[in-house]
Amino acid sequence: MLRSEHVMARVSRGRVVPHRLSTSDRRVLEIAAELCDLYAGHLGQPRAALQAALAEREEELGPRLDARRGFRIVRALAKLLEERASWEPPTEADPYTVRTRLFELAAALPEPPAAEPGLLAATTRDDLLSQVSIETTLVDPSAVMYADRQAAQLLSVFDRPEPEALVLRYNVAQAQGVLYSARDLIVDLGPGADARLVFHYVKLMGLVYRLETTSRGYRLHLDGPLSIFGGTRKYGLRLAKFLPGLLLTTPWSLSANVEWKGRDAVLELDSESGLRSHYLGPREAREPDEVREAFVKAWERAKDTGGWRLDAGAEILPLPELKAALVPDFALTSDTGERAYLEILGFWSERSLIERVALVREARRRGHRVLLAASENLSATKETLSEAVHGEVVPFKNRLAPKAVLEALTDL
Amino acid sequence: MIELFYESGTLIASGLPDGDHPPEPFIWDGRTRQWRAPASAYREVSLSLRGSSTPHRDRAAAFEKLSLESRVAMEPRPYQRDALAAWRRADLRGVVVLPTGAGKTAVAVRAIERVGRSALVVVPTLALLKQWYSILQDAFGDSVTVGLLGGGYHEVTPLTVTTYDSAYIHAERYGDRFALAVYDEVHHLPAPKNSVISKMLLAPYSLGLTATPERPDGGHDLLPELVGPVVYHLSPEDLAGTYLAPYDLIRIPVELTAHERHEYAEAEAIYRDFLKKHHLSVRSPEDWQRFILVAATSHSGGREALLAARRRREIQAGAVRKGATLENLLRRHWDDRCIVFTKSVEEVYALSRRFLIPGITFETPARERKEILDRFREGRYRTIIASDVLNEGVDVPDANVAIILAGSASHREYVQRLGRILRPKEGKRATLYELVTTATGEEFTARRRRESTRGIPV
Numbered sequence: 001m002l003r004s005e006h007v008m009a010r011v012s013r014g015r016v017v018p019h020r021l022s023t024s025d026r027r028v029l030e031i032a033a034e035l036c037d038l039y040a041g042h043l044g045q046p047r048a049a050l051q052a053a054l055a056e057r058e059e060e061l062g063p064r065l066d067a068r069r070g071f072r073i074v075r076a077l078a079k080l081l082e083e084r085a086s087w088e089p090p091t092e093a094d095p096y097t098v099r100t101r102l103f104e105l106a107a108a109l110p111e112p113p114a115a116e117p118g119l120l121a122a123t124t125r126d127d128l129l130s131q132v133s134i135e136t137t138l139v140d141p142s143a144v145m146y147a148d149r150q151a152a153q154l155l156s157v158f159d160r161p162e163p164e165a166l167v168l169r170y171n172v173a174q175a176q177g178v179l180y181s182a183r184d185l186i187v188d189l190g191p192g193a194d195a196r197l198v199f200h201y202v203k204l205m206g207l208v209y210r211l212e213t214t215s216r217g218y219r220l221h222l223d224g225p226l227s228i229f230g231g232t233r234k235y236g237l238r239l240a241k242f243l244p245g246l247l248l249t250t251p252w253s254l255s256a257n258v259e260w261k262g263r264d265a266v267l268e269l270d271s272e273s274g275l276r277s278h279y280l281g282p283r284e285a286r287e288p289d290e291v292r293e294a295f296v297k298a299w300e301r302a303k304d305t306g307g308w309r310l311d312a313g314a315e316i317l318p319l320p321e322l323k324a325a326l327v328p329d330f331a332l333t334s335d336t337g338e339r340a341y342l343e344i345l346g347f348w349s350e351r352s353l354i355e356r357v358a359l360v361r362e363a364r365r366r367g368h369r370v371l372l373a374a375s376e377n378l379s380a381t382k383e384t385l386s387e388a389v390h391g392e393v394v395p396f397k398n399r400l401a402p403k404a405v406l407e408a409l410t411d412l
Numbered sequence: 413m414i415e416l417f418y419e420s421g422t423l424i425a426s427g428l429p430d431g432d433h434p435p436e437p438f439i440w441d442g443r444t445r446q447w448r449a450p451a452s453a454y455r456e457v458s459l460s461l462r463g464s465s466t467p468h469r470d471r472a473a474a475f476e477k478l479s480l481e482s483r484v485a486m487e488p489r490p491y492q493r494d495a496l497a498a499w500r501r502a503d504l505r506g507v508v509v510l511p512t513g514a515g516k517t518a519v520a521v522r523a524i525e526r527v528g529r530s531a532l533v534v535v536p537t538l539a540l541l542k543q544w545y546s547i548l549q550d551a552f553g554d555s556v557t558v559g560l561l562g563g564g565y566h567e568v569t570p571l572t573v574t575t576y577d578s579a580y581i582h583a584e585r586y587g588d589r590f591a592l593a594v595y596d597e598v599h600h601l602p603a604p605k606n607s608v609i610s611k612m613l614l615a616p617y618s619l620g621l622t623a624t625p626e627r628p629d630g631g632h633d634l635l636p637e638l639v640g641p642v643v644y645h646l647s648p649e650d651l652a653g654t655y656l657a658p659y660d661l662i663r664i665p666v667e668l669t670a671h672e673r674h675e676y677a678e679a680e681a682i683y684r685d686f687l688k689k690h691h692l693s694v695r696s697p698e699d700w701q702r703f704i705l706v707a708a709t710s711h712s713g714g715r716e717a718l719l720a721a722r723r724r725r726e727i728q729a730g731a732v733r734k735g736a737t738l739e740n741l742l743r744r745h746w747d748d749r750c751i752v753f754t755k756s757v758e759e760v761y762a763l764s765r766r767f768l769i770p771g772i773t774f775e776t777p778a779r780e781r782k783e784i785l786d787r788f789r790e791g792r793y794r795t796i797i798a799s800d801v802l803n804e805g806v807d808v809p810d811a812n813v814a815i816i817l818a819g820s821a822s823h824r825e826y827v828q829r830l831g832r833i834l835r836p837k838e839g840k841r842a843t844l845y846e847l848v849t850t851a852t853g854e855e856f857t858a859r860r861r862r863e864s865t866r867g868i869p870v
Contacts, residue, residue, distance in 0.1 A: 111743060
């Protein structure tokens, strides 16, 4: 994430357009690569040295990019590299003990420690340093005095990105920076967008949502608890952290009301904007989907599905009281138009199971018919499973049989 | 029965029969299907529910009772006692205006003691965060652990100190825990960003402290709503002579060396040319801001002008002879309690290394900072050197010599720095040295500062 002073955007006709660098611009990639080199070359060096080198390089690299804003661009890129760096203390000695000892010795003298030995043979600064050197076995106590300052820390790890990845990260970071001053965010999810993923980030960022259905899908109004008493920019940071989550899926478009340099403006983006997320996504979403795929195949092969039709889920069941929404894996529709939902948990932790069951219960309370099928594989035994959810689960072993689902449907 | 809950900086009322409205200022939040009010409505809502004997259950407040007794024996000055009494008469809600150096913190410590419930102290700077930690630890360290939130600390206890910046981010998580909110330098609260802080706190009791409640943007009009009305007001003139010690101001001109003069002239020429070209003059901090803005966005020469301006300041601040003069002064006042002020953090560390005297900057950890100041107070340390961290409202009792190495021309900063030295002490006459580089801009700065402190005996 960038600091506000790194954020750049222009406003045209009430729209605010975040600054962007092109990944096909050779100069840009060269400069990104040079900055990566600079960081990598400072492994084991103190932070102050890296910062001095950066300040020097930015004077040369900045104008090559942009006469006016080049410095800020270079600084912003460096800030994003900083997120990939780890630092460690330069010494095993305790600087606090060393300096405190020196201060005490100096304060006990009848006059300030002399810079040089004089005729009157007063205690000199060197005398005190030698004394502490003997006490601590440090060669140069004055060098250790403030070794615990940030500036003295050594660069221990640098996770070097490809120049292109850095530029892509920069473009997202600038859009995020504009969102820092957003009062709200409206997201339109198109057909096929992963609503479950979106709600994962809505919940993670503690945002409050309002849901509407549109002709193409869903519209989410996002802000925070206090927003209802008049727009506040307090949730801008969270909206900014939400954005890379949204970038993991497609298609969508968004618009945000932002206060840019004291004026109201609108930020508009969509899934074609060329922004690439650096989030990995929630773990469940990254796991292979064999269980669901196998279930769909088994359903297609099944001779009798009791008149129920299976659709991959793109439906959202809003649960405003829980500040969440359930996005079931599948919707089931019967000949008679009855509707039920099926949620499958292939891999799960006890916590994710309990969370999911809470959502399912709340959805049931609101009159939705929801089945929850959970795998007994992995560490889970039947007992822990039914204990965790009070038997409201259709358990399955390697694969979920349509028959088990149909039976549960009649019981529900 | 109505039930009240705290949720992310807001107050929720539930359990109402359909069609019933909870009292003002609750509104229906269709997003989550709840009755919602800002957390700050808690006091008004509680009083109104109790007043009308409406059955209700309060699941919102998570305040803790604290049995606090300050172990620092301190006879309050009469005006401190008056200020506290006025605040109590206003039902423990309001702003106390006291001049710098009049002991605002003592009023707050007594208020916290009297309320005897969990309290959150909100301060503008990390330096003040550390200072308040130290004061509260001294006063109540026996009975509670003092918590810190901000500046790398995240330890929330029933008596916690935080900054406005951290409170803005975190208040919604802890806003149910504190019965009393103390806002130090409360003129920061009505800033557009900060005003939301008090809205996120249930705290039915609040105390604002400041020497200067007025804000140029008129934001002080919001104070009654955010903290309460001004309940007590004392101006510096009311105190001068009685509680503020007289002091001598000694200005020591420091001449640049030939080399420094040459470099200075070069930087000065670039800087002046730029000002002339853009029809700028720099006479106030606002002018300086404008210069930075113009230079930062200028296509030609802006960068050079900025560098020259910085170089100019560096030469002024770092003049070789300044170091030698300082050494002389330290020698002369080795048996006094002396504080050296400088603008630059790096200079603090350089001088600390050079003279082996403890340095304090915004980087200094809270515990070490307290230890240094405690030892300075006890006389174990004779001299300390500090960057701006000892500014606004920060307390260093019993120093009788101060040396300013380089200061900015801010009116307020200067007055408040003087305040540090002006602690009343038996038969004490304080000395303030100002080391000013001659034939440079610092002369003008120093003159302007003195002119703006009329009213305080010099």
